Amino acid sequence: MHAMGTFDGKRVLVTGGGTGIGREIAHAFVRQGADVAICGRRPGPLKAARDDEIARRDHMHIIECDVSDPDDVASMAARIEKSLGGLDVLVNNAGVDERGSLEQLELRAIDRVLNINLRGAIITTRAMLPLLRRSGRGACVLNISSTLGQIAEESSVAYCISKAGLEMLTRCVALDCAPDGIRVNAIAPGVVDTPIQDHVKGELGYQEWRSQMEHLHPMQSIGRPKDVAAAALFLCSPDADWLTGVILPVDGGMTAR
Numbered sequence: 001m002h003a004m005g006t007f008d009g010k011r012v013l014v015t016g017g018g019t020g021i022g023r024e025i026a027h028a029f030v031r032q033g034a035d036v037a038i039c040g041r042r043p044g045p046l047k048a049a050r051d052d053e054i055a056r057r058d059h060m061h062i063i064e065c066d067v068s069d070p071d072d073v074a075s076m077a078a079r080i081e082k083s084l085g086g087l088d089v090l091v092n093n094a095g096v097d098e099r100g101s102l103e104q105l106e107l108r109a110i111d112r113v114l115n116i117n118l119r120g121a122i123i124t125t126r127a128m129l130p131l132l133r134r135s136g137r138g139a140c141v142l143n144i145s146s147t148l149g150q151i152a153e154e155s156s157v158a159y160c161i162s163k164a165g166l167e168m169l170t171r172c173v174a175l176d177c178a179p180d181g182i183r184v185n186a187i188a189p190g191v192v193d194t195p196i197q198d199h200v201k202g203e204l205g206y207q208e209w210r211s212q213m214e215h216l217h218p219m220q221s222i223g224r225p226k227d228v229a230a231a232a233l234f235l236c237s238p239d240a241d242w243l244t245g246v247i248l249p250v251d252g253g254m255t256a257r
């Protein structure tokens, strides 16, 4: 028997929920009583994320979907309606990184980052808003941005502009949905040890990467997926009922500088 949770009976979609931050967010919601759908392009990580949640595995639903493909996302909306009966919380977490300056990056690499990180959130939010609207007051959207939505970084132009766009998307959609009681917020994490960092870890070696990254944060530590998941639960909970259009840094003080 499951103890009472903050999200008992709520229906949640976490894009990119098979790995890293998204996986932790999905598990946090399911442990608080939610039915959670996770999507991604590769079935392997999605299945592993579901199977690792042994106690509440039946409440994890996996959907193969590329968020940058509107047809895929339309099918996902239909699947969610059928298997979950609606949607209360959308977490736009899917994201990719491509390192390089404007001249170094191929145009298709820039397009890929913008298509997934920004346009993917646009497509998914558009497709899920009718479901969220049916849930009424208390439904919400949470976008996973980055400190790089506000801080420019060398060799990160595609990623930085995608996240800056995602933050403005957060505020615009928050305004448009406010009269209906649907809240739209974002989290801007600092550096967290997840697969998205693998290429930089590979270049520097793990220990060197870790110590360089720790020094970027005033608290001298990098984040854990659960630091982001805790903030996600709060922003989507009834305790945050009057919060909308907010970009919450979860970054060990990085953006306080």
Ligand SMILES: NC(=O)c1ccc[n+]([C@@H]2O[C@H](COP(=O)([O-])OP(=O)(O)OC[C@H]3O[C@@H](n4cnc5c(N)ncnc54)[C@H](OP(=O)(O)O)[C@@H]3O)[C@@H](O)[C@H]2O)c1
Residues within 6 Å of the ligand: 015, 016, 017, 018, 019, 020, 021, 022, 039, 040, 041, 042, 043, 045, 065, 066, 067, 068, 093, 094, 095, 096, 116, 120, 144, 145, 146, 147, 188, 189, 190, 191, 192, 193, 194, 195, 196, 197
């Ligand atoms: N780790 C950090 O330091 C950090 C810091 C700030 C912000 N973030 C943000 O946090 C979010 C999660 O990243 P992470 O750190 O947890 O890295 P991650 O483990 O690489 O997670 C990214 C997830 O997104 C999925 N994804 C990528 N493209 C997709 C697409 N087109 N359609 C559907 N799913 C897609 C990936 O699965 P598939 O490849 O199977 O599709 C993967 O599960 C990202 O938005 C990232 O920008 C991360």
